[in-house]
Amino acid sequence: xxxxxxxxxxxxxxxxxxxxxVTQLYLRDNFLLKGPLSETDIKPRLLGHWGTxxxxxxxYAHLNLLIKKTKADILFILGPGHGFPALQANLFxxxxxxxxxxxxxxxxxxxxxxxxxxxxxxGFPSHSNPETPGVILEGxxxxxxxxxxxxxxxxxxxxxxxTLIGDGEAETGPLATAWHINKFxxxxxxxAVLPILHLNGYKISGPTVFGRMSDKELIxxxxxxxxxxxxxAEEDKGDIYSQMAGVLSNCYQKIRMIQNEAKEGKKxxxxxxxxxxKTPKGWTGVESFKGEKLEGNCASxxxxxxxxxxxxxxxxxxxxxxxxxxxxxLFSPEKGFSEDILDVCPPPxxxxxxxKHANQDEEKAVxxxxxxxxxxxxxxxxxxxxxxSMRRAGLFLKEVFRKNADKANFRLFSPDETxxxxxxxxxxxxxxxxxxxxxxxxxxISPEGRVIEMLSEHSLQGLSQGYILxxxxxxxxxxxxxxxxxxxxxxxxxxxxxxxxxxxxRKKIPTFVYILTSxxxxxxxxxxxxxxxxxxxxxxxxxxxxxxxFFPPDGNSMLETLSASLKSTGEIHVLVAGKTxxxxxxxxxxxxxxxxxxxxxxxxxxxxxxxxxLCGIGDYLTKEALAALSIIKKEVPxxxxxxxxxxxxxxxxxxxxxxxxxxxxFNDYFTKDKPVIxxxxxxxxxxxxxxxxxxxxxxxxxxxxIENGSTxxxxxxxxxxxxxxxxxxxxATEVLADNGRIAQNSASEIIEKYKKKISEHRVFIKExxxxxxxxxxxxxxx
Numbered sequence: 001x002x003x004x005x006x007x008x009x010x011x012x013x014x015x016x017x018x019x020x021x022v023t024q025l026y027l028r029d030n031f032l033l034k035g036p037l038s039e040t041d042i043k044p045r046l047l048g049h050w051g052t053x054x055x056x057x058x059x060y061a062h063l064n065l066l067i068k069k070t071k072a073d074i075l076f077i078l079g080p081g082h083g084f085p086a087l088q089a090n091l092f093x094x095x096x097x098x099x100x101x102x103x104x105x106x107x108x109x110x111x112x113x114x115x116x117x118x119x120x121x122x123g124f125p126s127h128s129n130p131e132t133p134g135v136i137l138e139g140x141x142x143x144x145x146x147x148x149x150x151x152x153x154x155x156x157x158x159x160x161x162x163t164l165i166g167d168g169e170a171e172t173g174p175l176a177t178a179w180h181i182n183k184f185x186x187x188x189x190x191x192a193v194l195p196i197l198h199l200n201g202y203k204i205s206g207p208t209v210f211g212r213m214s215d216k217e218l219i220x221x222x223x224x225x226x227x228x229x230x231x232x233a234e235e236d237k238g239d240i241y242s243q244m245a246g247v248l249s250n251c252y253q254k255i256r257m258i259q260n261e262a263k264e265g266k267k268x269x270x271x272x273x274x275x276x277x278k279t280p281k282g283w284t285g286v287e288s289f290k291g292e293k294l295e296g297n298c299a300s301x302x303x304x305x306x307x308x309x310x311x312x313x314x315x316x317x318x319x320x321x322x323x324x325x326x327x328x329x330l331f332s333p334e335k336g337f338s339e340d341i342l343d344v345c346p347p348p349x350x351x352x353x354x355x356k357h358a359n360q361d362e363e364k365a366v367x368x369x370x371x372x373x374x375x376x377x378x379x380x381x382x383x384x385x386x387x388x389s390m391r392r393a394g395l396f397l398k399e400v401f402r403k404n405a406d407k408a409n410f411r412l413f414s415p416d417e418t419x420x421x422x423x424x425x426x427x428x429x430x431x432x433x434x435x436x437x438x439x440x441x442x443x444x445i446s447p448e449g450r451v452i453e454m455l456s457e458h459s460l461q462g463l464s465q466g467y468i469l470x471x472x473x474x475x476x477x478x479x480x481x482x483x484x485x486x487x488x489x490x491x492x493x494x495x496x497x498x499x500x501x502x503x504x505x506r507k508k509i510p511t512f513v514y515i516l517t518s519x520x521x522x523x524x525x526x527x528x529x530x531x532x533x534x535x536x537x538x539x540x541x542x543x544x545x546x547x548x549x550f551f552p553p554d555g556n557s558m559l560e561t562l563s564a565s566l567k568s569t570g571e572i573h574v575l576v577a578g579k580t581x582x583x584x585x586x587x588x589x590x591x592x593x594x595x596x597x598x599x600x601x602x603x604x605x606x607x608x609x610x611x612x613x614l615c616g617i618g619d620y621l622t623k624e625a626l627a628a629l630s631i632i633k634k635e636v637p638x639x640x641x642x643x644x645x646x647x648x649x650x651x652x653x654x655x656x657x658x659x660x661x662x663x664x665x666f667n668d669y670f671t672k673d674k675p676v677i678x679x680x681x682x683x684x685x686x687x688x689x690x691x692x693x694x695x696x697x698x699x700x701x702x703x704x705x706i707e708n709g710s711t712x713x714x715x716x717x718x719x720x721x722x723x724x725x726x727x728x729x730x731x732a733t734e735v736l737a738d739n740g741r742i743a744q745n746s747a748s749e750i751i752e753k754y755k756k757k758i759s760e761h762r763v764f765i766k767e768x769x770x771x772x773x774x775x776x777x778x779x780x781x782x
Contacts, residue, residue: 010061012330012343013093016337017057019325020089023111024118025050026308026318028531031111034335037319038078044647048488051301052166055198056086057704058064058244060352061163064094066248067346067457073158075470076352077149079138079175080166080198081127085118088132093337094345096133100505101357102508107334109262120175130500134353136469144171146195147459151466152183153191155408159357160255162194167210172595174458174489181459183436185239185644186447187270188262189408190257195227195274200281202298211379216691218276226436228254228271232603233278240279256382272436274657286321289314360471363511366407367473370399372588379556379584382604383626387555389519389577389585389619393562394425399426400566401429401450407515409472412451415462421477421517422579426451464512465493467772472565473510479522480516480576490535494572496544501546503568508569509670513562516576519681520705520717521620526709533682533704537627539574540649540686546571548651551618551681554584557647576681578619583780585645599650602643604776605782610642612732613742617646618681621704624718628728630781635729635750636742644669652690666694675698675735679723680704701731715771719758723746724752726761 010133023031025048030041056078067074072477091097092114097104103113116121124131127140130344137148149161161507169175171253172632185193201211210218216233222229234240251273282300287293294300308314331337348354375395397412401619404410415452418424418432430450438445457478493512500506520531539547548571552558558577565573585602586594593602607624614629616622622645630642652666670676673696680687684704691700707729708720718724722731730751735746764772 007245008066009340009344010065010241012338013061013064013341014054015311015325016330016341017061017086017089017093018054019322019327019330019347020092020111020114021053021057021085022318022322023115024048024085025089025303026305029112030325031115032108032331033319033322037308037315037684039315042315043120043625044309045690046303046306048085048306048310049080049302050285051202051281051298052083052198052200053086054285055200055277055279055422056080056083056164056610057089057162058279058283059198059277060090061344062244062248063352064344064346065245066252067350067352068344069249070252072160072252072666073350073355074352075136075159075161075355075357076154077127077132077145077152077163078135078139079137079145079160079164081137081170084124084126084128086220087128087135088114088118088124091133091353093341094351094440096351097298099131099354104692107336110211113592117765130496130506131503134355134358135465135624137356138269138492138496141488142166142169143174143458143466144462144489144492145169146175146178146179146193147462148466148469149193150178150185151197151463151468152470153185153193153474154463154467155189156191156470157189157259157359158195159191160252161191162196165195165197166289167197167199167208169203171209172199174384174456174462174473177456178459178462179222179227180456181454181463182226182270182272184452185270186262186433186435187259187272189448192259192272194251194272197274197276199276199278200283201296202301203638204301205619222274222276226269226271227274229276229356231278234280244277251275257446264666265453269437270347270410273657284315284324287461289317298707299722309546314385320737335364359505359507361506362471362569365412365472365473365569367407368403369563369566370396370403372396372556374399376556376588377584379554379587379590382585382602383508383583385583385779386581388422388579388581389555389558390422390579391425392555392559392598393515393577394423396559396562397423398425401426403526405429409476410450411472412455412477413465414451414477414483415455415457415460415478415479417518418451418452418453421479421515422475427431457482457485458489461489461493465489468510468512469509469511472515475513475515477515477517479518479530480535481520481530483514483516483535484532484538487535487538490539490572491542494547494782497546497570497572502555511568511571511573513565514572514574515562516574517579518572519576519578520709521618522580523680524709524712524717525715528709531705531709536574536576536682537686539572543652547574548572548648549574549576550658551576551649552647553616553622553645554586554591556586557587557594557649558593560588560595561647572624582619583623594645594647598645599644599669600646602677605641605643607640609643610640610671610674611739612639612736613642613644613672613674613676614732615644615646615676615678615727617649617678617687620714620718621679621723622679623724624723625728626780627725627778628732631725631729632732633735633782636746637735639741642671642699649687650674650691652687655720670694672696675699675732675739676701677731679728683717687738701735703724703728703731711763713769713771715775716765719761723756726757730754
């Protein structure tokens with residue numbers, strides 16, 4: 001049990017941090033209350049959240065005590081990121097903030113600096129953010145703290161991530177599912193997460209679900225999740241400090257015991273502790289105002305005393321509130337903070353704000369990669385059938401696992417689809433992680449597995465983020481239709497990464513690699529529900545050059561793209577590839593050349609001085625465009641056609657010229673004035689928006705997924721969305737007739753011919769259930 005002196009020091013420390021929270025929220029001057037608060041002492045805009053902050057300060061202080069006693073390696077993740085002024089107050093007191101922001105000295109000037117800069121233009125944001133030391137989660141959008149924490153402890157056996165989860169946050173779908181990640185964490189080889197569910201009972205305007213559950217219900221729920229829950233409640237304000245300190249100490253001992261027993265071979269289910277902390281909303285703040293309950297109610301969620309700048313009675317109450325912390329006993333302008341407070345802080349190398357895992361050395365993320373030539377296929381004759389991009393990727397990733405087995409710095413995450421997505425070659429080197437009971441007939445499962453499969457894309461996104469932001473590399477593979485589930489999470493991560501890339505003290509972050517497969521173009525058997533390329537459109541609308549979308553046209557291109565992605569840093573890469581046997585188009589050398597620039601004129605399918613340009617973006621769409629080219633050449637032999645393949649969409653100049661890989665002249669590929677037909681994997685609008693600034697944009701036609709699907713045949717999916725070879729032939733013929741390059745009567749005959757082919761195709765598939773041989777067994781001929 002902690003000594004009385006330590007408890008008294010914790011209380012003083014929390015009083016100091018609570019005071020600093022209030023100064024950040026309200027004050028622009030008179031930070032030490034040297035006189036009455038005047039109108040000019042109050043910020044003109046009162047922004048931020050008060051209600052959760054006292055609990056954050058309470059937890060942070062107790063974690064500091066635990067670190068001092070045990071020398072434990074603890075990373076702190078704050079779920080309710082709107083409690084940032086509390087996190088900032090703690091980073092300020094421990095001295096970490098000053099190491100990055102020199103004006104944040106622990107003196108009167110530093111208090112003024114931190115308070116004035118909070119939630120002001122070009123100051124400190126209102127949420128935890130990438131400019132904050134020790135942070136790997138912003139928390140502005142709730143629900144991702146627990147899964148991110150579990151990602152951080154993977155392959156970090158000495159690390160404990162203390163994760164503070166708001167009870168409002170705990171109502172979200174991502175957080176609710178993340179409790180189950182404990183079933184995948186082997187205590188023998190990984191660190192531990194200590195979840196602290198903060199039950200202050202209220203959201204922004206009403207009670208939380210967890211806040212109205214009984215203790216019995218809460219205990220039953222979390223025992224069912226596989227935890228050992230302990231309730232710490234603010235029943236006696238003088239006792240909760242000792243209670244929390246003792247519980248944290250016991251939790252730490254329990255964690256280490258579980259880990260040590262697992263390392264010795266004990267196979268019992270690892271039931272790690274978790275804490276349910278009950279403190280009032282707005283704890284230690286104003287109890288009530290004008291008959292409205294504030295402390296212990298949703299009314300204290302954000303800013304209370306909202307009119308303190310204009311109203312003297314509210315300023316008077318604000319001053320009484322600040323004075324209740326007796327800050328003059330804790331700080332003096334001459335000597336600074338008292339030794340009792342500073343003594344709570346761990347030594348610099350153990351401070352949570354300086355935890356090395358939140359800003360990991362780049363060397364930890366360096367993978368030993370195999371040569372792509374080991375898995376490449378012979379493509380000297382373009383169009384040879386026999387390339388499966390996902391099979392190539394699986395073989396490559398298998399070797400990545402083998403070569404980096406001793407480093408333990410690479411993971412694959414997938415929602416129960418590793419087999420379906422043709423990546424199962426990895427199971428020749430590793431297994432799927434699982435520490436809960438298994439059956440003798442279970443396949444490719446063990447506690448030590450480095451693949452995590454869970455039918456929760458939210459949890460896998462969070463695991464990937466936590467793993468990557470602590471300096472390791474991961475691939476997240478998913479069906480393209482269901483990756484949409486994490487679009488908002490991916491957006492938040494992109495925002496985090498965008499700022500992190502500009503923060504000088506942050507080390508390089510490994511690139512987040514998505515692989516999207518089982519695309520809508522080959523989900524014809526599952527039907528309309530499995531057809532949705534929206535994630536690509538969503539990511540293309542994001543933050544510029546560091547978000548890159550790749551469409552490898554064949555297996556060799558996939559290998560080059562995957563290898564390059566696993567070497568890059570500071571980006572988000574989305575690799576979109578099919579898993580069926582398709583034509584081989586590019587040799588390894590040509591694939592590397594196209595990857596360098598992001599697009600390429602395919603000489604084997606192109607003529608000089610073209611009358612029209614066809615462009616394929618995506619493997620299945622490229623094949624249809626090339627099949628169309630072959631048909632057009634047969635129908636109009638003297639026609640000249642150029643074929644361009646786009647491997648990476650920023651090559652078209654999305655955002656600005658700096659996004660191009662490297663800068664090139666668009667017209668070198670697509671001519672200045674000839675018609676261009678794009679056959680695109682996703683929604684046509686995603687590419688159309690990139691073309692409006694090009695010269696004569698009316699010459700462009702963009703085909704793509706137009707939300708037309710069903711349970712049908714693969715080729716009928718193209719017909720329904722007007723991306724089939726027949727549709728492109730008719731489209732090109734019409735355009736060239738309008739330009740006078742094809743006679744109108746000839747054009748009409750060609751168009752009618754292929755309209756008939758489409759009609760005949762529908763009759764055929766209704767009778768036979770499959771595409772005709774001329775489609776299924778098509779091979780390339782110019």
